[in-house]
Amino acid sequence: MERLILILIILAGLACSGKDQIAVYDAPKEAGEAALPDPSEPAPSWKVPEGWKQKPSLGLRLASFSIPHPAGEAELSIVVLSGEAGGELANVNRWRGQMGLAPLSAEELPKSSRRFSCPAGEVLIAEISSPTQGRLAAARLYAGGRSWFFKLSGPEASVAAALPAFEAFLGSLRLGGA
Numbered sequence: 001m002e003r004l005i006l007i008l009i010i011l012a013g014l015a016c017s018g019k020d021q022i023a024v025y026d027a028p029k030e031a032g033e034a035a036l037p038d039p040s041e042p043a044p045s046w047k048v049p050e051g052w053k054q055k056p057s058l059g060l061r062l063a064s065f066s067i068p069h070p071a072g073e074a075e076l077s078i079v080v081l082s083g084e085a086g087g088e089l090a091n092v093n094r095w096r097g098q099m100g101l102a103p104l105s106a107e108e109l110p111k112s113s114r115r116f117s118c119p120a121g122e123v124l125i126a127e128i129s130s131p132t133q134g135r136l137a138a139a140r141l142y143a144g145g146r147s148w149f150f151k152l153s154g155p156e157a158s159v160a161a162a163l164p165a166f167e168a169f170l171g172s173l174r175l176g177g178a
Contacts, residue, residue: 047172049165074154085147
């Protein structure tokens with residue numbers, strides 16, 4: 001995605017070179033774009049497990065954490081997008097694609113994921129392993145017109161060891177002062 005944006009910026013620069021005028025346009029926000037919480041709303045809150053270290057948030061990330069482990073560091077990223085952001089199946093298949101795996105059908109989704117309740121609502125959790133890409137446990141929560149994504153990724157052993165803390169983290173999740 002970042003590579004596509006970079007290519008589009010370069011192409012736009014080439015197309016505009018030699019022109020003396022700059023035009024500014026207002027475009028409406030589309031569903032699926034970054035949707036950070038409204039500053040007038042209470043901030044989301046969660047309990048950070050012991051040993052997790054907060055990292056700077058870059059790009060679309062609301063927050064990032066590193067999780068040390070002898071087998072290698074795992075990472076948790078939190079991204080918030082407006083609307084359904086493609087829905088559950090599309091996101092599970094996107095995560096599978098990131099791990100080099102084939103997509104699932106709608107019928108296979110319930111067998112390859114589970115539901116988890118937290119104070120903020122119901123979360124879908126998918127655990128995906130790949131012999132070459134490691135492991136990830138990704139959770140999606142749809143609440144308040146936004147899709148919240150929590151993706152724990154890293155070496156197989158690191159993610160496996162962090163899963164109980166990941167679920168405790170999700171269990172502490174509160175949105176908008178809920």
